[in-house]
Amino acid sequence: MTSTQPAPALWRNRPYLLLMSGKTTQLVGEGMGAFAAPLVAYSLTHSVVLAGLIAAVGEGGSLLATLPAGVIADRVDRRRLLIAASVFGTLLWASTGALAIAGRLTGWQLAIALFGVSVVTAVFNATETGAIRAVTRPEQLASAMAAIQGRSAVAQLMSGPIGGLLYAVARAAPFAAAAVGHAAVVACTWLVRAPLNGELSEARRGHPITQLAEGIRFFTAVPVLRTSLWLVMLINLTVNGALVAVNLELVQTHTAPLLIGLLDTVAGGVMLLGAVAAPALMKRYPAGRLAIVGLGAIAAGFLGMAVAHSYGGYVGFMAVACVLIPVVNSGIGGYITAIVPDALQGRVGSVNSLGYLAVAPIAPVVASIALAGLGIAGTLWCFAIGLAAGVVAMTLVPEIRRIGKPDSWGDDAIEWPRA
Incomplete structure (x- = not known):
């Protein structure tokens, strides 16, 4: 928003x-679909191992x-791009559910569908941050x-238990819920009439490869962006790896799907409390x-899970970690969004996301x-120690401190293309 008029409160901003x-x-x-995916894969x-x-x-x-996706998000009308991505996501989840209902779904078909959904997610994430900033x-x-x-x-709080209930009714039901969720984005975004982009004519004149290189150069020129990249990679590997290990352990020990979903419910509940408290704390x-303290809490939670490797321990220390x-x-996300120029939001966001995504398939x-070689206790110890080492290293990074x-944050905004 660029008007000099007072900005409406967020709850009144249509x-x-x-x-x-x-x-x-x-x-x-989509959380319901994601909850069901590893259960269906297993x-x-x-x-x-094959489920992983x-x-x-x-x-x-x-x-x-x-x-x-970052280049596309800076060249294309964000409203249309959000709608197109959501239509594609609706079709992917709906077709996966249809195959499951027909009893024809295979592991590789599920993998291909999840691959397509993750492409949709990449496009959506590169586009949405700039739209919110606009x-x-x-x-x-x-x-x-x-x-x-x-x-x-809220999504994590609801999707786990509801996904468990739907999965108990039919394996295809969570996939149908994911399709409905994407369709809701289409309807809501269609009603947005405010411009979600600045002027696009200059962006469209440039060559996509040149623009991608420009975004990477900008990213590497800003110290806080460079520093956050390695940090995101370490956190994603350790946190996601630990969560996957816990869920797979519960699956192979035949824990009821509803109880597995309860773990996500606990995490979602405490994260909701953290989100409510975040504006006042910041x-x-x-x-x-605050970022250093928060990451320390995550490390402490996973160390606790490594020591008390039981269902009750997972639930209790999950709350501490999340x-x-x-x-x-x-x-960190708000600061980066505030200092990056609108014309580079998609590209910078995609480069930043690369740190998260580069280790996502590895985790x-x-x-x-x-888990197969060390058991759940040894696996959790490895991830917890790695995360704790990352927190210690983070305290030494001046750009974060x-x-x-x-x-x-507005005072730190970076002019483009000067940077």
Whole structure:
């Protein structure tokens, strides 16, 4: 938003509410599909290693698509792109559900469908951040990002238990819910009338390869962006690896799907509390210091899970590990969104996401192999120690420590193409 008029409160901002409502519905539905996917994969293959391999193939779509998605997001009308991606996601989930109903779904068909869904996710993620920034002010980004974390927590809170119930009714039911969630994005985004882009004529004149290189050069020229990349890679590998290992352990020990879903419910519940508290915490404390404290809590939680490797221990220490995740993500993500020019939002976001996505296909494979060779206790110890080492290293990075409160983020905005 560039007007000099006072910005409307987020809860009265219609374009923002429409974007958030559609994506929240999509996250809930897709969370049910994602919850069911490893259970379906295991039922089809009867192997935790093959189930992990299917998950890895699925994650690979985002890894391959994320950099092209960033270029596309900076060249194409964001509203149309969000709608197109969601239509494709609807068709993918619906066709997977139809194959499951017909009893014709195979492990590789599931892997291909998940691959396509992850491509859709890459396009959507590269586009949505710029769209949210277009309808909010810089000083509102902390609250907007906290709300985004809150919607993820709500989705996690709901999708686990509901996904478990739907899976108990029929294996295809969670996939149908995911299709409905993507269709909701189409409807909500269609109603958005506010512009979600600046002027695109200059962006469309450039060659895509040149523009991609330009985005990478910008990213590498900004110290805080470079620093955050390795940090995201380490956190994603350790956190996702530990979560995959716990879920696979519960699956192969024949834990009831409803109880597996309860673990996600606990994580979603405490993350919702963290998202509610995030705006107040970020107004009081610098975001960089909060990120260090939050990552320390995650490391402590996973160390506790490694010691108390039982279902009750997983539930209790999962709460410790997840409560400050929204604060970490809101602070770092909001700051990066605030300082990056609108014309580079897609490309910078995609390069930043590459750190997350580069290890996403690796985490399930590493987790499944470690689980088969070391058992759940040894696997959790390895991931917990790796994450703790990363937190210690983070405290030594000045670019992270210097991130201030949200009202100062606008002062750090970077002019383009000067940077």
